[in-house]
Amino acid sequence: TEVRLVQDNGQPAAEGEPGELIVRGPQVMRGYWKREDETANVIKDGWLYTGDVGVMDSQGYFRIVDRKKDMVLVSGFNVYPNEVEDALAKMGAILEAAVVGVPDRNSGESVRAYVVKNPEFAGELTKEAVIAHCKTLLTDYKVPKSVVFRDELPKSPVGKILRKDLKSEVKTEFAVKSK
Numbered sequence: 001t002e003v004r005l006v007q008d009n010g011q012p013a014a015e016g017e018p019g020e021l022i023v024r025g026p027q028v029m030r031g032y033w034k035r036e037d038e039t040a041n042v043i044k045d046g047w048l049y050t051g052d053v054g055v056m057d058s059q060g061y062f063r064i065v066d067r068k069k070d071m072v073l074v075s076g077f078n079v080y081p082n083e084v085e086d087a088l089a090k091m092g093a094i095l096e097a098a099v100v101g102v103p104d105r106n107s108g109e110s111v112r113a114y115v116v117k118n119p120e121f122a123g124e125l126t127k128e129a130v131i132a133h134c135k136t137l138l139t140d141y142k143v144p145k146s147v148v149f150r151d152e153l154p155k156s157p158v159g160k161i162l163r164k165d166l167k168s169e170v171k172t173e174f175a176v177k178s179k
Helices: 036-042 081-089 127-135 163-177
Strands: 002-006 019-024 047-056 062-067 072-074 077-079 094-104 108-117 146-150
Touching (some): 036 047, 062 081, 077 081, 081 094, 081 108, 081 127, 094 163, 108 127, 127 146
Parallel strands (some): 072 108, 108 146
Antiparallel strands (some): 002 019, 019 047, 047 062, 072 077, 094 108
């Protein structure tokens, strides 16, 4: 089995830099059953493009950092939601958080954080406090431009936060705004 990390232009990602995980070998699928169009999207020159974004360390070990379809593109820069969510998780006032991209007239997309307040936190949690916290840990373009507080986040039956449901809400919200 061969495994590589590649940039969007197909060039190899440098050690320590994120790239899409691609694989090929005898156990990799040949394609989707009766879905040639979908197969062409994920298999190129014999390589299966997994949609996973990973980083390879100096010893050749891979670490998955996010899903390519969840990436937020801010002024041409890639923002991986897991990185922003990790920064948010370091704020004791936040119980859980999810990050998605929202349309932005100036930058194409901007980062939005959906936040559930930690019930054990006695103080008031504000958008400004969340953004200030993120500014201490993240590059400017990765800092959420909007923060939405929720009592709970959508989850799968096994408790995984469903970003796709939040993205669907964003799509509906911005479709209404554009009318």
